[in-house]
Amino acid sequence: MRRIFHRFPNIIDLEFEVNRPFGAFLSCLKALHNSHQTTRPGPDLVKRTVLVEVATNKTAFEPIDKVPPFEHDVTEAIDYRITLQDTLLKPGGKVPFSNNAFFLRVQDRGMKVECSVVKEGKHGTLDAMDLKTLLTGACQ
DSSP: OOBOOTTOOSSOSEEEEESSOHHHHHHHHHHHTTEEEEEOSSSSEEEEEEEEEEEETTTEEEEGGGSOOOTTTOOSEEEEEEEEEEEEEETTEEEEEEEEEEEEEEEEOSSSEEEEEEEESSOSSOOHHHHHHHHHHHOO
């Protein structure tokens, strides 16, 4: 069974493979949901939050923690929308800094998965290579 989004773009920004079985990679994506990391690119701290949504009813996305378990039902392909939200942590409070959204299609290729990434819109400071770096680092 496939869990895909019918309006997934036809023009792909980046395709790459990850040497993990399909089920293990899906579990890794589920673990990434609502995770965050903090970096200091300059004088201020920046918190990056990862939000993972999964395709539902072929027309929409829902947060992965609101959807019943599906890892064992999906066998071919699954579409995600991954949002990376950057927030500046200043002494005066939090300031939203950047919001990057990506479509991700994960396809089963035996003992590895093929990932296709498309950036949603033109806003934000990250690109498809940044998402690849995040996914391969978290799921290796």
